[in-house]
Amino acid sequence: MVADGGSDIHAMLTRTSVRSFQPGAIEPATLAELRGIAETARVGPFGNRVRFALLSPDAAERAEVARLGTYGVIRGASLYIAAAVAAAPRAMEDFGCCFEQAVIRCTKLGLGTCWLGGSFDRAGFARRVELQQGGVLPCVTPVGYPAERRHLVGRALRAFAGSDGRKPWGQLFFDGDFSRPMAEDASDPIHDILRCVRAAPSASNRQPWRIMRDESGALHLFLARTTGYGRWFAGVDLQLIDMGIAMCHISLAAAELGQHGSWTVADPGIGVKGLEHIASWTPTR
Ligand SMILES: Cc1cc2nc3c(=O)[nH]c(=O)nc-3n(C[C@H](O)[C@H](O)[C@H](O)COP(=O)(O)O)c2cc1C
Numbered sequence: 001m002v003a004d005g006g007s008d009i010h011a012m013l014t015r016t017s018v019r020s021f022q023p024g025a026i027e028p029a030t031l032a033e034l035r036g037i038a039e040t041a042r043v044g045p046f047g048n049r050v051r052f053a054l055l056s057p058d059a060a061e062r063a064e065v066a067r068l069g070t071y072g073v074i075r076g077a078s079l080y081i082a083a084a085v086a087a088a089p090r091a092m093e094d095f096g097c098c099f100e101q102a103v104i105r106c107t108k109l110g111l112g113t114c115w116l117g118g119s120f121d122r123a124g125f126a127r128r129v130e131l132q133q134g135g136v137l138p139c140v141t142p143v144g145y146p147a148e149r150r151h152l153v154g155r156a157l158r159a160f161a162g163s164d165g166r167k168p169w170g171q172l173f174f175d176g177d178f179s180r181p182m183a184e185d186a187s188d189p190i191h192d193i194l195r196c197v198r199a200a201p202s203a204s205n206r207q208p209w210r211i212m213r214d215e216s217g218a219l220h221l222f223l224a225r226t227t228g229y230g231r232w233f234a235g236v237d238l239q240l241i242d243m244g245i246a247m248c249h250i251s252l253a254a255a256e257l258g259q260h261g262s263w264t265v266a267d268p269g270i271g272v273k274g275l276e277h278i279a280s281w282t283p284t285r
Pocket residue numbers: 015016017018073114115116117118119120139157161162163164199200201202203204205238241242245
């Protein structure tokens with residue numbers, strides 16, 4: 001059962017990437033909330049601190065931002081959320097988790113977003129965010145009211161990334177071991193948690209998350225890497241960011257459903273070739 005429109009679960013299930021925005025200003029009360037979201041640092045499940053910034057260029061700067069922003073992928077946005085993290089173990093997963101929390105909060109405010117990890121000028125944004133020594137700026141998102149219609153480039157990008165599709169349930173989720181695909185069962189207590197994972201955004205919609213549930217109910221989260229993908233930018237690993245996004249969705253959905261749990265990193269020793277263990281979510285009873 002999915003909760004109402006103000007819920008995180010609803011936001012996770014209904015969010016899609018928005019690449020065309022209404023040009024008008026954001027309503028003051030929403031803007032104030034947005035500032036709160038985008039100007040609060042967050043700490044990820046592995047302890048890395050992610051710093052946020054809301055870039056709101058004045059009229060004179062807009063042309064520059066349009067140029068440095070997005071290479072034509074994004075239309076009409078005049079605000080961007082950018083975030084930075086220091087290079088450290090697990091920084092990418094923490095970045096993904098914290099940034100997605102911000103994205104979901106924007107979704108709940110009726111604002112559109114689009115993770116950008118490739119099609120933006122990283123150096124240009126980094127100059128504006130004042131990176132600390134050794135920091136990276138892995139991704140940004142435009143933020144604003146979605147336009148009524150998607151523009152042509154946005155539509156082409158969706159088609160190219162296959163954005164409207166998700167892998168079948170049994171290719172993502174497994175019961176007991178990786179030779180046993182999980183059947184989708186709406187009466188399963190973790191059904192909505194897994195639906196939220198499946199609906200998550202991922203770089204090029206690769207959906208690299210694989211989850212195995214063991215007999216104790218723990219969810220073991222693995223990364224199925226796309227060979228050669230996601231390490232194009234120094235210090236940025238887009239597919240580890242995808243895994244952090246999945247962790248965010250598991251934590252938010254479980255909390256809303258009243259199922260409490262905690263993350264551990266000890267390798268459960270159940271992996272198969274080609275899968276990297278990222279973390280395990282163990283329910284606390
Ligand atoms: C880490 C990450 C990086 C992404 N980078 C880009 C990008 O550079 N350009 C873009 O247009 N979309 C980008 N996306 C959006 C994905 O293409 C999109 O999430 C995916 O196709 C699924 O579509 P949906 O978000 O509408 O569900 C990125 C998403 C993630 C999670």
